[in-house]
Amino acid sequence: MKILTGNDLKTGAVTWWTGEGWSIHVEDAADVGEHGESIAAAEEGARRVNAPYVIAAQATAEGPRPAHIKDRIRALGPTVRLDLTLKPADPAVGEWVI
């Protein structure tokens, strides 16, 4: 599957296109198929996202998992500061990234 990601303009937070809007949780990301570039252009033009790009991801039971480690780190947070990730209380969170 292909999913669309970028950063929130004002906060810089990593965001994922849900099909209707933007979420900071990658599990909310929608498969954009071949429409990623056009959605990105429209959303960037509307200033709802900054520097959007399309990435490959695997569909899993827990939701999309980005194919590349860089995007998994973006999705979660730094692997060396789990307290700063989106799931600070989840001990398995590091394994999801690596």
Next chain:
Amino acid sequence: MYKYDHYDQAIVDARVEEFRDQVRRRIAGDMTEDQFKPLRLMNGLYLQLHAYMLRVAIPYGTLDSRQMRMLAHIARKYDRDYGHFTTRQNIQYNWIKLEDAPDILADLATVEMHAIQTSGNCIRNISSDQYAGAAADEVTDPRPWAELLRQWSTFHPEFSYLPRKFKIAVIASPTDRAAMRLHDIGIEMVERDGQLGGRIFVGGGMGRTPMIAPEIKDFVTSADLLSYLEACLRVYNRHGRRDNIYKARIKILIHELGADEYRRQVEAEFAHVKTLGLDPPAAEYDRIAAFFAAPAFDADAPDAIDRSDPDFALWVDQNVAAHKQPGHAIVTISLKPAGGIPGDASSAQIDLMADLAERYSFDELRVTHAQNIVLPHVRKADLHAIWMALADAGLAEANLDLISDIIACPGLDYCSLANARSIPVAQKIAARFASPERQRDIGELKLKISGCINACGHHHAGHIGILGVDRKGTENYQLLLGGSGAEDASLGKITGPGFDEDGVVDAIERTVEKYRTLRTDGERFLDTYRRVGMDPFKEAIYG
């Protein structure tokens, strides 16, 4: 320490208001990201993996307690309660909101700080020796010259759009603690026949094409220094390549022209520039130098140190250096605690270091390119009290220049350019060599890790260097041996095929154990490597 005059303050204040308006226009949609990006970068604001990242300039790594506390305040109020000290003696914040950036810059301006020229193709923060003004072997304090260069290079109209970024280091000691020859321009202040001047090295650097700067001029009088540097930059600005970002640094120009031809062109340009009256009058230099006058040292400070506490004595032996003033010492606070992140400090730790500087070090701190903090002027009689306070804050690691005193870039945990994570590798190596006795037995060993070819972690200059690469979507680590950023500068050589994260830690252990079998009395790892070459280590690593 240098204090802003009204020109300095007006420049910084005006820049804050300019950027505030630019941010407002970007958020309002009056500017696209393509239009805004170069403007935010000129103010040190990057977009990194998780958020905006703000890089704050710390000129020549020197700051006072008021400025240090402001860095803590920014970490607490606008970030996630910590900051990351960098290999350019700066600090970075990783979780900045665009809408907060103008307020942060305004706060910084109240303590004579900013983020100007911490990005972009301009002259970046001037770096220097963290022991400046304290080292016994310096011929002069390099900081007045670094400050002069800061003023010369700030908003220099000719050099705001160079072919590529430009880094300058100034030292004034035969011991190079600033990786001077790995800069675009390295200056070593020296005395010749009673006259002060500079040896000028041009064209060094790391990145994908590492080079050690050749000496371009063996002596430029201090009265001609700015004009000579102006000529060096002009030749680069004229001929440096703008068509290929990978060939745009001055090191490539000098490599292609040859040092002799580059020198000839600089001399010709210098003859012209010298007629322009660029160099400041002696009175202006004296005005700047007065800010860096030695503090009022205690002439009666006792020289003896009570070493009855073995842990304290260990720390003194490892992290305390000789000071030019009897009864005083230079303290390096390691930001490499076991299990920690190299260069990171919490707001509470930053505040504590500010307090210690105010109370014990004539209100001065330095940031080192090795991502540690220095208290430059400490009475030996106060060392124990300082150590006790540091220990309470987790800052008393006695590992300066040992294998766990690792330089590591933020790597893939934070940086959008990185290909691999650096910090976890540093942590695993530090854990593998956790025993203080083992570290001391190994002795001086500078280990440096970069998460990509841009080499922010100085891997080329590590006695042992590690370069993280992306191999088909998987992190892979190349090992290099034999680099040095010191006065015996050299570039590390790749040992062979790379390793995964655990494999590179094992390879380093085999390298270190091989060194222990090969070394002669007093030989550092680097000395042994240079004596025996790569082959014995390669055999130990790969079998």
